Every structure is written in C-alpha cells, then in structure tokens.
Amino acid sequence: MYEDKKIIVYVTGGIAAYKAATLVRALIKAGATVRVAMTRSAQAFITPLTFATLTKHAVLTDDWQADGTVPHIEWAQWADLHFVVPATANVLAKMANGIADDMVTTTLLAAVGDKVVAPAMNDHMWDHPATQRNLAQLAADGVLVIAPAVGFLAEGYEARGRLAEPEEIVAQADVRLLAKTGQLQGKRVVITAGGTQEKLDPVRYLTNRSSGKMGYALAQAAAEAGAEVTLITTVVRDAIFGVKVIEVQSAQMMYDAVLAAFEMADILIAAAAVSDFRPVDVADNKIKKNGNGGLTIELVQNPDILAAVGAAKRADQFVVGFAAETQDVANYAKDKLRKKNADLLIANDVSRADAGFEVDTNQVTLFTENEQVALPLASKLATAREIIAFIANKR
Ligand code: PMT
Numbered sequence: 408m409y410e411d412k413k414i415i416v417y418v419t420g421g422i423a424a425y426k427a428a429t430l431v432r433a434l435i436k437a438g439a440t441v442r443v444a445m446t447r448s449a450q451a452f453i454t455p456l457t458f459a460t461l462t463k464h465a466v467l468t469d470d471w472q473a474d475g476t477v478p479h480i481e482w483a484q485w486a487d488l489h490f491v492v493p494a495t496a497n498v499l500a501k502m503a504n505g506i507a508d509d510m511v512t513t514t515l516l517a518a519v520g521d522k523v524v525a526p527a528m529n530d531h532m533w534d535h536p537a538t539q540r541n542l543a544q545l546a547a548d549g550v551l552v553i554a555p556a557v558g559f560l561a562e563g564y565e566a567r568g569r570l571a572e573p574e575e576i577v578a579q580a581d582v583r584l585l586a587k588t589g590q591l592q593g594k595r596v597v598i599t600a601g602g603t604q605e606k607l608d609p610v611r612y613l614t615n616r617s618s619g620k621m622g623y624a625l626a627q628a629a630a631e632a633g634a635e636v637t638l639i640t641t642v643v644r645d646a647i648f649g650v651k652v653i654e655v656q657s658a659q660m661m662y663d664a665v666l667a668a669f670e671m672a673d674i675l676i677a678a679a680a681v682s683d684f685r686p687v688d689v690a691d692n693k694i695k696k697n698g699n700g701g702l703t704i705e706l707v708q709n710p711d712i713l714a715a716v717g718a719a720k721r722a723d724q725f726v727v728g729f730a731a732e733t734q735d736v737a738n739y740a741k742d743k744l745r746k747k748n749a750d751l752l753i754a755n756d757v758s759r760a761d762a763g764f765e766v767d768t769n770q771v772t773l774f775t776e777n778e779q780v781a782l783p784l785a786s787k788l789a790t791a792r793e794i795i796a797f798i799a800n801k802r
Contacts, residue, residue, distance in 0.1 A: 408585035410438035415486040420448025422561045423493040423527040423570035430573035483517035493527035493570045503541035525553040527570035579648045590799035592633035595672045599679035601641035603658040608690035616764040617680035626650045628791035639664045658709035676727040677713045717748030727751045733758040740774045
C-alpha cells in the first residue's frame with residue numbers, strides 16, 4: 408500500500424537512530440518516495456550522508472542553507488505520511504505540546520498528513536508520567552503510536568523501551584493507516600476464533616483442530632476496513648494492531664463474552680469451532696486408570712452461541728456463521744442459515760486438504776437467503792477481505 412506515497416522519516420537522537428536506515432530502505436522497497444529530516448542530536452549517532460545516499464535527496468537539518476524556499480512548509484506539504492523514528496521522549500513532549508524549536512519539530516507542526524511515532528528510550532523515561540501523558544495526548548491528536556518492545560536495552564538489561572522492529576513499524580502503519588478501505592468505518596464487529604476447550608480434569612480437555620487463523624484473518628480484514636474489532640478467541644496469535652482480544656476457553660465462556668459484546672455490536676462473525684458438547688462432570692483431580700480398562704464420559708449439550716445471537720439480533724444487526732462440512736456442503740449450510748437465523752452463512756469444505764482447519768488457505772462459499780457466491784481458493788487473509796467486502800455491501 409506504500410506505492411506512490413511520499414514519506415518523511417524524522418530521525419531524532421537516540422541509540423536506535425541507526426535502525427532508521429533499515430526503515431527508510433523498507434519504505435523505499437515498498438514503493439514509497441522517502442525524504443529524511445534529522446535533529447542535531449540524531450546526527451551524533453548517524454550521519455545525514457547515510458540517509459542522503461539511501462533516499463537520493465538532501466537531508467533536512469537545522470543547517471539547511473537558505474535557498475529562497477521555506478523548507479519546513481514545503482516539506483510538510485509535500486509528504487502524505489510522517490514517521491518519527493526513533494522518537495525520543497523529548498520530541499514526543501514537543502509534539503504533544505506544539506513546540507517548534509528546530510527544523511524537525513517545525514516541519515511536524517506544519518504537517519497535515521498522518522503521523523506515526525515509534526518511541527525508543529530508557530524504561531524509566533518511558534514509564535514517567537510526563538511521557539505517558541504526552542503519548543496519551545498524541546494518540547488523542549490522531550497520531551499512531553507504535554509502542555516500544557521489551558528487549559535488551561543499551562543500558563545492558565531487559566526492559567520496555569527498545570524500538571519496534573522497522574518491519575513491524577512498516578506493517579503496522581500499513582494496516583492502520585493505508586490499507587484501511589473505510590468500508591466498515593464506525594461499525595463495531597465481534598469475531599470468534601479457535602476451538603473451544605471443554606475441561607475433563609485439571610490437565611485434560613476436549614477440543615478440535617481450529618487454529619484461529621480464519622478468525623484472526625477476519626479480524627485483520629475488519630480492522631483494515633475501519634471497524635472497531637473485538638476478537639473473542641481461545642487461541643492467542645500475533646497481535647493485530649487496534650484489535651481488542653478477549654481470551655476464553657470453553658463454549659460457555661465464549662457464549663457469555665459474545666452475548667455481552669453483541670449488545671453494542673453491529674456485526675457478529677462466528678468463525679470459532681465451538682464444541683457442541685462438554686463433560687457433565689469436571690474431575691477435581693487428574694483422572695486415573697482404574698484397572699478395568701475403559702472410561703465412560705457423559706456429555707451434556709453446550710449452548711449454541713450463533714443460534715442465541717441469531718434469535719436476539721435487532722434489525723440493525725448482521726449475523727454471520729461458518730459451517731465446517733465434509734459432505735453435501737450447500738444443503739447443510741442453507742439449513743444452518745435458516746436454523747440459526749443468520750444473515751450470511753459461510754461454508755468451507757473441510758474435507759479438502761487446502762481448506763478449513765489449520766491450513767493458511769481456504770475455499771469458501773457464501774450463502775444468504777437468495778444468493779450463493781463461491782470464492783476461489785486463496786489465503787485466509789485474501790478470503791477474509793472478500794468476506795468483509797461482501798458484508799460491507801449488505802450494510
Ligand atoms: O481456525 P482455523 O484453523 O483457521 O479453521 C477455520 C474453521 C474451519 C474453524 C472456520 O472456517 C469454520 O468453519 N468455523 C466453524 C466451524 C464449526 O464448528 O462449524 P459448525 O458447523 O459446527 O458450526 C456452525 C456455526 O455455529 C459456526 O459459526 C459456529 O461458530 C457456531 N456454533 C456452533 C456450535 C455452538 N455450540 N455454538 C456456535 O455458535
């Protein structure tokens with residue numbers, strides 16, 4: 408999504424300044440035209456020559472020679488996107504308070520495009536209430552803050568403060584700022600993911616092969632489309648920027664979380680593989696072999712989350728279910744659409760090796776009351792984007 412984007416990377420003075428060179432290269436590789444501005448203290452860590460060579464453009468510093476232009480205004484208006492990487496506590500404080508006392512902060516104050524800051528600093532500086540106040544202010548001003556990671560700091564110990572990896576900064580800004588289609592802007596979407604775990608004893612549970620990949624892909628696609636996303640999941644995979652995750656284990660826990668979240672939601676997408684049954688009794692201690700060979704487990708039915716939501720939904724709410732089938736896919740899917748009072752039922756033929764559980768690809772068919780749309784085999788993310796576009800068209 409960076410093709411044809413014009414970006415200024417502002418490098419400020421910290422030991423992570425050298426990583427800005429990797430970021431600049433990654434942005435250029437992704438198709439952007441990049442210029443670099445540097446504070447005086449950043450130049451103590453890395454030279455302007457490095458960035459001038461990478462970007463093939465002069466670097467903006469406080470020593471910019473008067474050439475008849477007003478550089479901070481010209482640069483601020485030229486760029487679509489502004490990345491402050493690494494962002495020191497000092498530059499965050501200045502940005503949060505509108506202070507413009509050098510070329511970097513003056514240009515940032517004049518900039519109208521989206522801004523991304525990736526802080527890096529000592530953990531005590533990060534934790535300081537003043538820094539946290541400034542970060543909250545920047546977030547309220549619409550600046551995307553990419554938090555530092557926990558890692559080995561220049562101080563010689565592990566703590567939060569390490570600059571996020573350049574690839575992550577590029578990816579997060581892509582998802583959060585550029586890939587957004589706006590199709591679900593202002594909508595609240597609840598998504599379920601993973602296979603539920605039904606406890607047998609303190610060390611065992613009944614579950615299934617769901618990896619949560621389809622649910623996570625849907626969460627990413629919905630976030631890209633501008634939705635406020637809550638993901639209720641039994642598996643925790645890589646965090647998706649801006650997606651709220653609620654971790655659950657059993658079908659009953661998922662039921663409680665979904666019904667609470669659905670009240671305020673516009674759309675539910677039930678991609679989880681929910682166990683239809685759970686053991687009647689959960690043993691307090693690990694079940695032991697009793698010498699006569701077998702063990703009989705009595706099961707009781709779990710609540711049907713999708714059916715409950717389908718029954719409770721208001722006219723302004725849209726409910727989507729999945730169907731994992733191995734035979735007669737269309738008939739079973741249409742039957743579930745009706746029985747669960749869903750607006751859309753997505754069937755995957757889980758007898759295929761390249762679709763359904765665990766794999767990275769899926770092939771699904773979308774069923775509404777009157778339509779049947781088969782999507783081609785594709786990655787789960789590509790499939791999720793098609794599904795989100797389909798849902799957005801119905802709203
Ligand atoms: O997680 P992955 O490894 O990526 O795999 C993705 C997937 C195959 C799990 C996913 O694409 C999928 O098909 N999910 C639904 C699987 C399933 O359990 O289908 P079902 O036919 O049993 O249930 C139909 C629908 O009712 C589903 O939306 C399910 O979430 C819901 N349901 C089922 C039982 C129950 N007690 N409560 C429910 O809400």
